[in-house]
Amino acid sequence: MNIQWYPGHMTKAKRAMQEDIKLIDLIIELVDARAPLSSRNPDIDDLGRGKARMVLLNKADLASEAGNAAWTRYFEAKGFQVMKIDARQKASLKQIHSVIQEACKEKIERDRRRGILNRPVRAMVAGIPNVGKSTFINSFAGKAAAKTGNKPGVTKGNQWIRLNKQVELLDTPGILWPKFEDQSVGLKLAFLGSINDEILNKDELAAELCAFLLKAYPGLLAERYGIPEDRSPHELLEQIAIARSCLLKGGGYDVPRAARLLLEDFRSGKLGRITLEFPE
Ligand code: GDP
Known part of the structure; x- marks a missing residue:
């Protein structure tokens, strides 16, 4: 990204x-x-x-x-x-x-x-x-x-x-201006909602957040949304869409809505208190 x-x-x-x-x-x-x-x-x-x-x-x-x-x-x-x-x-x-x-x-x-x-x-x-x-x-x-x-x-x-x-x-x-020649810095700032959202692909961003949470906070997504975690990040977004009844009018699941929901849950603290990085 x-x-x-x-x-x-x-x-x-x-x-x-x-x-x-x-x-x-x-x-x-x-x-x-x-x-x-x-x-x-x-x-x-x-x-x-x-x-x-x-x-x-x-x-x-x-x-x-x-x-x-x-x-x-x-x-x-x-x-x-x-x-x-x-x-x-x-x-x-x-x-x-x-x-x-x-x-x-x-x-x-x-x-x-x-x-x-x-x-x-x-x-x-x-x-x-x-x-x-x-x-x-x-x-x-x-x-x-x-x-x-x-x-x-x-x-x-x-x-x-x-x-x-x-x-x-x-x-x-x-x-001060953020220092993100380093893409991982940019990604964390994007998770936090501290860089202009409009220019970002929210589905990609939410999938990246899923990947991070799976690794750093295993069990958290399962607990919050009641979904299985042994899936790819994109499949997890679909699981969240199913769990939260994010439905499309014509049928099917509204994954972009699930992506926004996950980002919002993270940013507002509904997912719990989460630190994205620790000192070496
Ligand atoms: P600035 O751009 O650095 O001036 O940031 P703002 O003061 O506008 O704050 C950005 C957002 O973070 C606002 O929605 C604030 O309500 C929220 N915010 C600021 N400080 C805290 C805090 O300590 N805890 C939480 N949960 N939210 C905060």
């Missing part, structure tokens, strides 16, 4: 990031907890050189506990402050201010030595499309605050949302 990307977007996104990054002390990087490497652009390490860094494993509610724990260890070993969150739930952000202070310890200490006291940390949220940046900013900063920069007709300058005495947040997130 061939997944396309458009370099025009990339160049523009990169330029915008480079400009915004000059203004800040801390990068709050969001990745999708179900595929933290595939949903991350490692170029951020170059772009963000010299900045304090944090990684938020977002959508942790949809990823397996074992995956979340493994990825927390992985990023901590790389020297990042890490938190797993569900950006829709304010309660999952309780620890964040202390984690921010921890991530910015060196900057705060440097300021103190220069006699600068109480200068707020300036932070920006960054990540590839669909990782939950806007949802996070809304939960973290409050809906009203996050909206002010996006109103039509308001010139988009850089607006800072003052969260408290210690932290100011850039109201628009930095958009």
Whole structure:
């Protein structure tokens, strides 16, 4: 399956990031907890050189506990402050201010030595499309605050949302471009619904997801749909169509509908908490 990307977007996104990054002390990087490497652009390490860094494993509610724990260890070993969150739930952000202070310890200490006291940390949220940046900013900063920069007709300058005495947040997130020269990265992002669906063949995609689940989560499809698993991925889609009565008007089974249903069940967590990749 061939997944396309458009370099025009990339160049523009990169330029915008480079400009915004000059203004800040801390990068709050969001990745999708179900595929933290595939949903991350490692170029951020170059772009963000010299900045304090944090990684938020977002959508942790949809990823397996074992995956979340493994990825927390992985990023901590790389020297990042890490938190797993569900950006829709304010309660999952309780620890964040202390984690921010921890991530910015060196900057705060440097300021103190220069006699600068109480200068707020300036932070920006960054990540590839669909990782939950806007949802996070809304939960973290409050809906009203996050909206002010996006109103039509308001010139988009850089607006800072003052969260408290210690932290100011850039109201628009930095958009990173996915890194998928590697087809397996593109495929995982497609499973997650994080790249434009319209350009993809959903039947192919769902068959690929079946193949992945058979291997990594044996028994799951059997349990969810009550179907036998000793079939090819395409036959499994047909089995799902039968099990869910996806019928065509003229007779026969509506496999494309079963494909959409499977993708939707996966993306919404109805198939359970599924991590697509683990650290080596
Ligand atoms: P952005 O493109 O990075 O700004 O992503 P959005 O904030 O628009 O979020 C993309 C989708 O993911 C939306 O449908 C959100 O409701 C959903 N979403 C964001 N964070 C979470 C999370 O932690 N858990 C779950 N289950 N869904 C989330």
